[in-house]
Amino acid sequence: MKKTLPAWADVVLIPAINVFLAFFVAGLVVIFIGEDPIRAMQIMINGSLGSSYGFGYTLYYATSFVFTGLAVAVAFHASIFNIGGEGQAGVAGIGVAIVCLSLDQTHWLLTLPLAVIAAAMFGAAWAAIPAYLQAKRGSHIVITTIMFNYIAAALLVYVLNQVFKVPGSMSPESRRFGEGAQIPRLDQMADWIGIELSRSPANISVFLALLAAFGVWVLIWRTRLGYEIRAFGFSDKAAVYAGISPVRIIMITMLISGALAGLMAINTVMGDLRRLNLDSVLGAGFVGIAVALMGRSHPVGVILAALLFGVLYQGGAELAFEIPAIPSQMILTIQALVILFTGSLENMVRFPVERLFLRFNRGRA
Amino acid sequence: MTVVEDNLKGRPEAAPDATAIELTGISKSFGPVQANKDISMKVQRGTIHGIVGENGAGKSTLMSILYGFYKADKGEIRIGGTPTQINNSDDAIRAGIGMVHQHFMLVQPFTVLENVVLGAEDGAMLKPSLAKARTLLTELAREYELEVDPDAVVGDLAVGFQQRVEILKALYRKADILILDEPTGVLTPAEADHLFRILEGLKREGKTIILITHKLREIMAITDTVSVMRQGEMTATVKTADTSPTELAELMVGRKVLLRIEKSPPNIGETLMEIRGLRVRDPDGVERLKGIDLDLKAGEILGVAGVAGNGQSALLEVLGGITAASGGTVTMNGRALDLSAQADAGERRDHGIAHVPEDRHRLGLIMPYSAWENACFGYHDRAEYSSPKGFLRRTFMRDDAREKIEKYDVRPANCDLKASNFSGGNQQKIVIAREIESNPDILLIGQPTRGVDIGAIEFIHNQIVALRDKGKAVLLVSVELEEILALSDRIVVMFDGAISGERLPQDTDENELGLLMAGIDPKEGPQ
Numbered sequence: 001m002k003k004t005l006p007a008w009a010d011v012v013l014i015p016a017i018n019v020f021l022a023f024f025v026a027g028l029v030v031i032f033i034g035e036d037p038i039r040a041m042q043i044m045i046n047g048s049l050g051s052s053y054g055f056g057y058t059l060y061y062a063t064s065f066v067f068t069g070l071a072v073a074v075a076f077h078a079s080i081f082n083i084g085g086e087g088q089a090g091v092a093g094i095g096v097a098i099v100c101l102s103l104d105q106t107h108w109l110l111t112l113p114l115a116v117i118a119a120a121m122f123g124a125a126w127a128a129i130p131a132y133l134q135a136k137r138g139s140h141i142v143i144t145t146i147m148f149n150y151i152a153a154a155l156l157v158y159v160l161n162q163v164f165k166v167p168g169s170m171s172p173e174s175r176r177f178g179e180g181a182q183i184p185r186l187d188q189m190a191d192w193i194g195i196e197l198s199r200s201p202a203n204i205s206v207f208l209a210l211l212a213a214f215g216v217w218v219l220i221w222r223t224r225l226g227y228e229i230r231a232f233g234f235s236d237k238a239a240v241y242a243g244i245s246p247v248r249i250i251m252i253t254m255l256i257s258g259a260l261a262g263l264m265a266i267n268t269v270m271g272d273l274r275r276l277n278l279d280s281v282l283g284a285g286f287v288g289i290a291v292a293l294m295g296r297s298h299p300v301g302v303i304l305a306a307l308l309f310g311v312l313y314q315g316g317a318e319l320a321f322e323i324p325a326i327p328s329q330m331i332l333t334i335q336a337l338v339i340l341f342t343g344s345l346e347n348m349v350r351f352p353v354e355r356l357f358l359r360f361n362r363g364r365a
Numbered sequence: 366m367t368v369v370e371d372n373l374k375g376r377p378e379a380a381p382d383a384t385a386i387e388l389t390g391i392s393k394s395f396g397p398v399q400a401n402k403d404i405s406m407k408v409q410r411g412t413i414h415g416i417v418g419e420n421g422a423g424k425s426t427l428m429s430i431l432y433g434f435y436k437a438d439k440g441e442i443r444i445g446g447t448p449t450q451i452n453n454s455d456d457a458i459r460a461g462i463g464m465v466h467q468h469f470m471l472v473q474p475f476t477v478l479e480n481v482v483l484g485a486e487d488g489a490m491l492k493p494s495l496a497k498a499r500t501l502l503t504e505l506a507r508e509y510e511l512e513v514d515p516d517a518v519v520g521d522l523a524v525g526f527q528q529r530v531e532i533l534k535a536l537y538r539k540a541d542i543l544i545l546d547e548p549t550g551v552l553t554p555a556e557a558d559h560l561f562r563i564l565e566g567l568k569r570e571g572k573t574i575i576l577i578t579h580k581l582r583e584i585m586a587i588t589d590t591v592s593v594m595r596q597g598e599m600t601a602t603v604k605t606a607d608t609s610p611t612e613l614a615e616l617m618v619g620r621k622v623l624l625r626i627e628k629s630p631p632n633i634g635e636t637l638m639e640i641r642g643l644r645v646r647d648p649d650g651v652e653r654l655k656g657i658d659l660d661l662k663a664g665e666i667l668g669v670a671g672v673a674g675n676g677q678s679a680l681l682e683v684l685g686g687i688t689a690a691s692g693g694t695v696t697m698n699g700r701a702l703d704l705s706a707q708a709d710a711g712e713r714r715d716h717g718i719a720h721v722p723e724d725r726h727r728l729g730l731i732m733p734y735s736a737w738e739n740a741c742f743g744y745h746d747r748a749e750y751s752s753p754k755g756f757l758r759r760t761f762m763r764d765d766a767r768e769k770i771e772k773y774d775v776r777p778a779n780c781d782l783k784a785s786n787f788s789g790g791n792q793q794k795i796v797i798a799r800e801i802e803s804n805p806d807i808l809l810i811g812q813p814t815r816g817v818d819i820g821a822i823e824f825i826h827n828q829i830v831a832l833r834d835k836g837k838a839v840l841l842v843s844v845e846l847e848e849i850l851a852l853s854d855r856i857v858v859m860f861d862g863a864i865s866g867e868r869l870p871q872d873t874d875e876n877e878l879g880l881l882m883a884g885i886d887p888k889e890g891p892q
């Protein structure tokens with residue numbers, strides 16, 4: 001009775017229809033603005049996928065979204081809604097900056113692993129407080145993580161102004177990291193093996209993101225902890241019956257989630273900005289929620305959804321540049337539509353598709 | 366009160382006003398599952414008509430079609446002789462059909478009066494409707510023994526009274542046909558008797574009553590006619606007076622069923638568990654257990670009877686390590702159990718206490734997990750199921766699940782199927798297989814056969830007896846007195862968080878236990 005759809009339709013067809021619908025409605029909006037939606041689409045695709053330069057940017061954005069998407073996805077498996085990715089990544093940036101500013105006289109092979117540890121620890125620490133409040137005090141984690149996003153933003157401004165600001169400078173940012181804290185960009189790495197790519201901010205973190213996705217898959221589906229996390233997510237009462245401690249699951253899951261969100265600071269702070277300023281997260285924490293929703297909390301889905309949002313970000317920037325009549329907020333509109341169609345309105349597509357498959361199967365039987 | 370046995374296909378010879386409901390050729394499918402296959406049924410006005418069948422036989426679907434929750438794929442509904450389209454519950458109410466659901470549809474903080482009027486108000490202002498309802502309620506109370514305080518808050522009423530409010534709701538909406546879905550599941554024997562008197566009274570007034578139940582005793586006691594459903598089909602409609610429980614059970618299951626359990630006399634050994642002064646307070650500060658003293662001996666089945674909500678669940682949960690005690694001690698083999706909030710269910714399992722919870726949906730199984738993931742749930746941290754590094758031993762988990770599925774005859778025998786895709790009886794078999802195969806010294810088992818079909822009940826009972834014959838102790842909690850009487854070697858009755866009496870099954874009967882369940886010890890006289 002439950003299995004009405006083959007797996008491929010569930011995983012590929014329905015999300016594809018949802019994305020198509022989102023773009024279709026976005027196209028209508030473009031028509032209302034008085035521009036040609038086909039041309040807009042071409043600009044977006046070309047701008048994000050059409051050149052190694054554009055694709056580099058797409059990959060750079062996608063890398064951040066994979067981290068924040070995985071963070072939300074892991075928490076989702078325990079039925080915890082971690083909306084704090086934004087704050088956790090922001091605070092993680094401070095950790096990355098501390099490591100980079102102290103060790104940038106050495107080599108990136110030393111700085112990177114330490115920065116990774118710092119990013120994970122700072123992100124996890126920022127998630128730990130809401131997790132503790134939820135586990136021990138029952139404070140709703142959606143509320144507390146949102147509040148912690150604001151606290152993180154304030155903390156970042158304070159740290160930048162009081163600790164990291166270069167004396168005499170007017171802008172709230174740290175000094176530029178030295179040579180020893182600069183991780184290789186993808187174009188530099190390609191150069192090592194003799195391939196020429198245009199310069200873009202995509203960097204070695206791409207591989208870190210893939211590694212993290214694989215790690216999440218192993219954790220959720222192959223380990224005892226993942227089994228317990230999912231069991232708790234499906235039924236907290238049953239978990240207690242089975243001797244699984246809710247406090248332990250909430251704490252560990254949120255620490256992992258916060259650590260994953262924190263890792264995105266490697267991509268932005270260390271990989272691109274090469275200093276700490278106020279631009280290290282820029283909403284990627286929130287995009288992670290959409291990415292996890294669309295990716296159905298599966299690491300492969302998260303990677304694909306992160307790529308889609310990477311395309312939206314990079315393509316959207318190109319679009320705003322090429323057609324000034326289309327404001328950059330258009331990207332937010334499309335994003336909102338994608339979330340609307342993949343999240344809230346999913347059943348609108350699912351039911352007709354299921355019925356279609358049912359009729360088709362009955363016709364064959 | 367004539368009965369239609371032969372002309373199920375609805376020949377129009379009966380006087381139109383004598384037939385309250387006539388269903389012809391009702392079919393309904395959910396995807397590939399056909400829940401109702403070409404069902405025809407006639408119910409005479411002013412009779413009580415029982416519908417029996419195992420879980421999943423299609424009783425609820427049929428009634429949901431009649432009440433407008435589902436639309437039949439095929440077939441015709443005639444109410445009082447006129448073909449009637451019932452697309453939603455409003456249509457059903459207009460056609461004079463009222464339904465008393467298994468789980469009451471009442472607004473707990475509203476008064477009885479407000480609940481009765483809700484959805485059937487006469488205008489924008491409440492006062493006239495309430496006044497009208499008050500008069501009607503007084504009349505109904507007099508006529509049918511349906512006394513309820515109109516101004517009582519529903520949440521404060523006992524379940525028996527809440528059920529009366531449901532019936533009043535239906536009557537207030539001028540229902541001529543009343544459908545009751547498993548109405549006695551939550552009632553004491555005395556409350557059930559009262560309900561039956563109410564139903565008899567309604568029948569005398571010419572109301573038609575359809576009673577859905579799986580308790581054959583009730584069917585025999587109160588119905589005029591009975592229809593048996595099996596696997597979506599209506600296999601028989603007979604006069605109750607012409608049939609017997611054994612015959613009905615056979616019709617339901619499709620084969621001969623043993624209604625009595627064959628078991629040898631117990632071989633009772635030493636005391637395994639000593640419970641002294643056990644108290645439990647729930648988070649709201651209500652005392653659920655008020656000082657329980659109990660000994661559990663090897664080789665016995667100790668039955669705990671009681672109306673749901675009198676502390677039996679709290680007893681299972683505190684012994685199973687799910688909730689903490691607020692006082693008292695429990696010793697097992699001379700060692701005290703940790704009853705504080707620090708202890709968890711895993712610790713109890715390490716002590717050799719297995720627990721089949723009352724609510725397998727919410728506690729015993731993870732519904733989206735496959736059978737193999739469920740088959741070691743709670744024992745998953747043992748060395749055979751996961752490595753010291755924390756990885757699951759998936760191959761072993763599946764082999765282990767397959768073995769349990771075969772040994773306990775779980776159907777379909779597919780360990781990759783999700784728990785939610787098994788029937789109630791087979792879900793329960795998965796839980797019981799897991800807990801018994803962990804080789805416990807003590808098995809806590811709550812409502813072992815709730816929502817389980819007759820065929821599986823027999824199997825589950827035999828497993829419980831087999832465990833006891835191996836010299837293990839079983840603490841059996843059940844609201845089914847028949848089950849308690851049939852299985853137990855010793856019976857305690859719980860009332861209001863305390864033990865109200867202890868009996869041996871051979872020295873007692875349902876009446877005496879029923880009184881104890883209401884807090885009255887017949888040997889001491891009413892308190």
